[in-house]
Amino acid sequence: EVQLVESGGGLVQPGVSLRLSCAASGFTFSIYYMYWVRQAPGKGLEWVSAISSGGGTTYYADSVKGRFTISQDDAKTTVYLQMNSLKPDDSAMYYCAADLPPCMVIASETYDYPYKGQGTQVTVSS
16 A cells, blocks of 8 residues: 655744655655645645655755755655745645656646645744
């Protein structure tokens, strides 16, 4: 059974950092592309970041470039999202997702990820 379990969200003030984790199981983690996507209330699913299989290449939405860093640990089958300088606009439910290449790297809000977790809530507010 495939599982993607996110953790690390919370309520934080603007400017601080959070690190999200996504523990994966039930599939061959090292050959999949991994993603972080988010959804704010009343909005569509927004692609945030992706990392290629093996972690060699990373991709970021313009809105988070320079502030967020995606990484993965193949031994722990876990993908991370380090989020620095958080802003209120970053508030959303954050999901990790996985897809097998060839696949979309920068995905639209309607992209059908084969695997997606249940999410972890991030709220940035003073």
